[in-house]
Amino acid sequence: MKLSRLIALFCTAYVVRLLYLLEWSGSPLFNVLIGDGRQYDVWARAISAGGWLGSEVFYQAPLYPYFLGVIYSTLGDGPWVVRLVQITLGSASCVLLALAGRSFFDERVGLVAGFVLALYAPAIYFDGLVQKATLAGFLTTLLLWCLGRHLGSTQKRWVVGSGVVLGLLALTRENALILVPIVGLWLLGPKEKSIARRAREIAWFLAALVLVLVPVALRNQALGGGFSPTTSQLGPNFYIGNHAGANGCYVPLREGRGDPRYERHDATELAERARGRRLGADEVSDYWLDRSLSYVRSEPGEWIGLMARKALLVWHAGEVMDVDSLAAYTDESILLRLLGSVSHFGVLAPLAFLGVWYTRARRRELWLLYAIVLSISGAVALFYVMGRYRFPMVPVLALFAAAALCHLFGRWRQRAWNPLGGAVVALLVLAVPCNWPLHGDVDPRVITGYSLGRALVENGRHDEGRELLRGVIEREPAFTAAHYALGDAYVREGRPAEATAHFEEALRQDPRHAHALTGLGMVLYQSGASERALEYFRRAVEIDPGLAAAHNNLAAALARLGRLEEAAVFLERAARALPGDPDVLANLGMLRLALGDPAAARARFTQALEIRPDHPQALQGMTRLP
Secondary structure (H helix, E strand, O other): OOHHHHHHHHHHHHHHHHHHHHHHOOOHHHHOOOOHHHHHHHHHHHHHOOOOOOOOOOOOOOHHHHHHHHHHHHOOOOHHHHHHHHHHHHHHHHHHHHHHHHHHOOHHHHHHHHHHHHOOHHHHHHHOOOOOHHHHHHHHHHHHHHHHHHOOOOOOHHHHHHHHHHHHHHOOOHHHHHHHHHHHHHHHOOOOOOHHHHHHHHHHHHHHHHHHHHHHHHHHHHOOOOOOOOOOOHHHHHHHHOOOOOOOOOOOOOOOOOOHHHHHHHHHHHHHHHHOOOOOHHHHHHHHHHHHHHHHHHOHHHHHHHHHHHHHHHOOOOOOOOOOOHHHHHHHOHHHHHHHOOOOHHHHHHHHHHHHHHOHHHHHHHHHHHHHHHHHHHHHHHOOOOHHHHHHHHHHHHHHHHHHHHHHHHHHHOOOHHHHHHHHHHHHHHHHHHHOOOOOOOOHHHHHHHHHHHHHHHOOOHHHHHHHHHHHHHHOOOOHHHHHHHHHHHHHOOOHHHHHHHHHHHHHHOOOOHHHHHHHHHHHHHOOOHHHHHHHHHHHHHHOOOOHHHHHHHHHHHHHOOOHHHHHHHHHHHHHHOOOOHHHHHHHHHHHHHOOOHHHHHHHHHHHHHHOOOOHHHHHHHHHOO
8 A cells, every 4th residue: 555645544533623622622522521521531640640550450441541651641631631642543454454354355445444533523532532432533533453464464462462462452341352262263263374374373373362361450450459351340231231220321329429430339338238248359340340240130031122223223323322412513613513414323234234245255265243233232232332342443444344335336437336336225224223313311412511511520620610500400400419519519609508509409300319419418518507417428428338428427516515536427428428638538537526536537638638638728738746
């Protein structure tokens, strides 16, 4: 393939992505991270500050936070830096796909596939997010390139490279491990190679894979997580997608606790409460897996129906999101809106199916690509569906879509109108199930607006946050969490009357909304009505024993009333519920100091200062120590 064509492909992909970033760089979404992006950022900052080993078993796939940590350490942590690196990776993915397409098909199909990915709206969108979809997409295309180069090659470096890349992909997306036996079978297949040579290639592939995964497994085991080669979230993730209340998408383990900051803690606390003892990370995973399998065994018909729904979501045009909805970013970008009208999954998948049909004569040569798509789609459906989880399917689908486009263009040049008309009809038929309207409970823009509004308030940008939350309530008046969030914003600004109105509206919609009860209690506490505040805090704790704010506030109210020992009990619970909260730790240090336990106070102040070195209360507490 000519270098000039690859350069043109890279430049096209890069310029389109850069223009997209420039369009929405003035939006709060550009410099305020929400959802998983915020957690990855916190993790990466800890890594770049020297915490390369970490202190806990990996709960989330670790490679992307370490990727961010390296960027922060070497290039800086500004909002543009990561995105410029990611659009470079995304553009390189298009080139790698073109080269892989040349190996599996031909040069023309490869180049078209590269341009399909370059102009694919969800890929452009993912490259602008602080999310691991870009890294997963890059590693997927790199894996395809290595596997393609192995075709007809006698050099072991492509087999070794495939093993290394697949290991890295598994550390980005754990379900990539499903590709290990598929690639192994593919390496076993070529009859023109001797059995001994095929065995050596499989051995090199597995050795390279193990070289990547075993250090992670040993690290996790040393930190008490069992021999887990990637993460400890298998059980919770499987339960989220497979239980009586599952709907195919993300459903938090605790209602109203969808923030990724809470998922690990909630999974652990609920499992330990059920088992009645402390559990290791592997035991927590086993607990949730057992619960899911019990549901599958007891309700097989319901579970099959749930699996069918998830399979439909995997192959649907809509990009299922959590807080960073594609719709919200499309509103910010004319370019993304124009490309998204024609370049989306609902167009890509039907074209790919048509490409599979046109290349069916080569099915024995291309079965690896079929197996990659089917295994990834099955792995996603087995758990729960997110648009970014299925993204590793896209490069392979782009190859088959490119094969279809090249075939159709050839028919058009030949003026073969009847076959061309038949292809158009087939495309329309295939497009119907992929694009059939599916109605969600809430507009995805509302979820993004709510999450961004809360993040702005937490960052001290109260006016912007309030405006967004008001807009959310105007669009979805029954969005209980938004009423609570707006009440919380008013509390932070010292406007108790407005806060009370929204807390009460949240409780009218949901009388068991523990956060709203805590908010009302805080309003009363700040007004000096500590006894009345206690009632609300106690109710909140009864409803949600894992709510750290309720424990913290209850402890503060008890301390104000002089009941220090009782306050310490609830503050210790708050520290367990939210172990990384420096405010809780500093408050506990002050309380331990008041109870005459300077050693315990020093330990808590030290923990708070390790998390936030300039924490004023912890610094003040350290000066009071004897």
